[in-house]
Amino acid sequence: MDMLALEHIRAVLSRLEETIIFGLIERAQFAQNKVIYQPDGVGPLQGKSLFGFMLYETECTHAKVRRYTSPDEHPFNSNLPEPMLTRLTFSDSPLYPNDININDEILPIYQDRIIPRICDQGDDGQYGSSSVNDVQLIQSISKRIHYGKFVAESKYRADPAPFDAFIAARDADAIMCHITFAAVEKAVLDRVYMKACTYSKELNETRINYKVDPEAVRDIYAKWIIPMNKQVQIRYLLGKQCVSQ
Amino acid sequence: MDMLALEHIRAVLSRLEETIIFGLIERAQFAQNKVIYQPDGVGPLQGKSLFGFMLYETECTHAKVRRYTSPDEHPFNSNLPEPMLTRLTFSDSPLYPNDININDEILPIYQDRIIPRICDQGDDGQYGSSSVNDVQLIQSISKRIHYGKFVAESKYRADPAPFDAFIAARDADAIMCHITFAAVEKAVLDRVYMKACTYSKELNETRINYKVDPEAVRDIYAKWIIPMNKQVQIRYLLGKQCVSQ
Numbered sequence: 001m002d003m004l005a006l007e008h009i010r011a012v013l014s015r016l017e018e019t020i021i022f023g024l025i026e027r028a029q030f031a032q033n034k035v036i037y038q039p040d041g042v043g044p045l046q047g048k049s050l051f052g053f054m055l056y057e058t059e060c061t062h063a064k065v066r067r068y069t070s071p072d073e074h075p076f077n078s079n080l081p082e083p084m085l086t087r088l089t090f091s092d093s094p095l096y097p098n099d100i101n102i103n104d105e106i107l108p109i110y111q112d113r114i115i116p117r118i119c120d121q122g123d124d125g126q127y128g129s130s131s132v133n134d135v136q137l138i139q140s141i142s143k144r145i146h147y148g149k150f151v152a153e154s155k156y157r158a159d160p161a162p163f164d165a166f167i168a169a170r171d172a173d174a175i176m177c178h179i180t181f182a183a184v185e186k187a188v189l190d191r192v193y194m195k196a197c198t199y200s201k202e203l204n205e206t207r208i209n210y211k212v213d214p215e216a217v218r219d220i221y222a223k224w225i226i227p228m229n230k231q232v233q234i235r236y237l238l239g240k241q242c243v244s245q
Numbered sequence: 246m247d248m249l250a251l252e253h254i255r256a257v258l259s260r261l262e263e264t265i266i267f268g269l270i271e272r273a274q275f276a277q278n279k280v281i282y283q284p285d286g287v288g289p290l291q292g293k294s295l296f297g298f299m300l301y302e303t304e305c306t307h308a309k310v311r312r313y314t315s316p317d318e319h320p321f322n323s324n325l326p327e328p329m330l331t332r333l334t335f336s337d338s339p340l341y342p343n344d345i346n347i348n349d350e351i352l353p354i355y356q357d358r359i360i361p362r363i364c365d366q367g368d369d370g371q372y373g374s375s376s377v378n379d380v381q382l383i384q385s386i387s388k389r390i391h392y393g394k395f396v397a398e399s400k401y402r403a404d405p406a407p408f409d410a411f412i413a414a415r416d417a418d419a420i421m422c423h424i425t426f427a428a429v430e431k432a433v434l435d436r437v438y439m440k441a442c443t444y445s446k447e448l449n450e451t452r453i454n455y456k457v458d459p460e461a462v463r464d465i466y467a468k469w470i471i472p473m474n475k476q477v478q479i480r481y482l483l484g485k486q487c488v489s490q
Contacts, residue, residue, distance in 0.1 A: 043331055
């Protein structure tokens with residue numbers, strides 16, 4: 001399988017939309033529950049918030065089974081245990097070796113912007129369920145954003161010359177222009193909105209009612225997921241010079 | 246909130262259908278990957294299968310944040326750590342104290358019957374993703390099945406006399422008849438099928454194509470989820486005698 005074939009990348013990104021939308025719907029059944037994002041807010045958890053604790057513990061488990069040796073997986077924590085399973089080599093990874101990871105930027109956006117956009121204000125006491133859903137959801141959003149590395153490599157290989165010039169000039173703005181296709185972004189947003197309407201609509205009610213506001217889902221893609229994916233693309237492309245130097 | 250109000254129970258069970266169907270759709274994007282259910286099948290994991298290892302580790306994390314002190318949560322493993330957070334008392338639980346837990350029966354049904362019903366045969370190498378989704382999905386199925394305790398208590402309180410007679414006679418068959426409403430079960434199955442069609446349909450294709458077969462989703466409810474929920478109801482009701490003795 002050619003991991004950089006545009007067909008393949010598009011299929012992965014489109015399928016991730018379902019995962020993210022299902023995750024948004026699942027999280028939105030609970031209130032914001034801000035206390036789960038506050039250090040020791042629910043009780044003593046080694047100075048971590050409940051969500052932070054669950055995310056760390058989950059990543060420890062996943063590290064043990066070598067999740068983060070895969071080029072399309074990125075942890076939020078750095079102090080994780082070694083894999084118990086033999087490392088996979090991923091010698092077929094089409095990416096140049098890199099440690100680009102913008103989860104430090106994704107985490108506050110998630111807690112402070114995305115959660116208030118999809119959840120009712122207030123506190124319903126559903127701390128555990130909210131945190132479990134948070135872990136799954138932020139992991140899928142992070143995967144979608146960091147998939148920009150594959151998108152960038154694919155675009156680069158299709159036509160390296162203009163990228164080489166922008167990279168040599170350290171011109172991030174020119175790269176941004178070159179990787180931006182307004183029509184494609186609009187098509188993604190329209191599709192995401194349509195999917196959100198379908199999956200989120202209450203099916204048993206006469207009045208149309210949504211489990212999560214489809215406008216919010218589109219907004220989350222427009223304001224954060226797509227822009228941060230492009231930031232990853234730019235950082236990945238700018239990193240190409242470092243490798244060849 | 247009255248946890249035994251039929252309105253409330255119905256809302257919980259209906260909302261759990263979304264969680265379970267989303268989980269089935271998410272798992273069905275990967276092949277069966279039988280090796281993840283075999284002890285040390287993917288590599289050395291203390292004699293556990295990859296799925297078993299992930300389930301155990303996840304339950305350890307959740308036990309630390311006191312998930313299993315809640316009367317509607319049931320672990321698959323018994324050797325779990327103590328909560329780091331103060332136990333909640335759940336003094337408002339409407340259930341009599343009980344340790345009914347049929348996860349030992351749910352686990353083989355899940356691995357050997359449900360997975361082959363929803364996933365393509367074979368092995369696609371997506372072991373980690375398959376196992377992560379398995380953990381979420383089996384937990385939601387277990388929650389749905391064990392919610393029978395609340396259903397049973399609600400039915401009992403609505404009209405205790407016939408139940409008391411059947412319980413005194415240890416007549417499980419009579420209890421089964423008394424808690425079975427064919428029309429209600431048919432309505433649930435019809436609703437589940439309709440939801441599965443809606444959530445599972447590929448939205449971008451001219452030919453109708455489903456991510457998971459809606460018939461399979463209905464079957465899983467008909468053959469396993471509803472019957473095992475009723476088994477929990479019966480065991481819970483039969484346990485009432487022990488308490489009053």
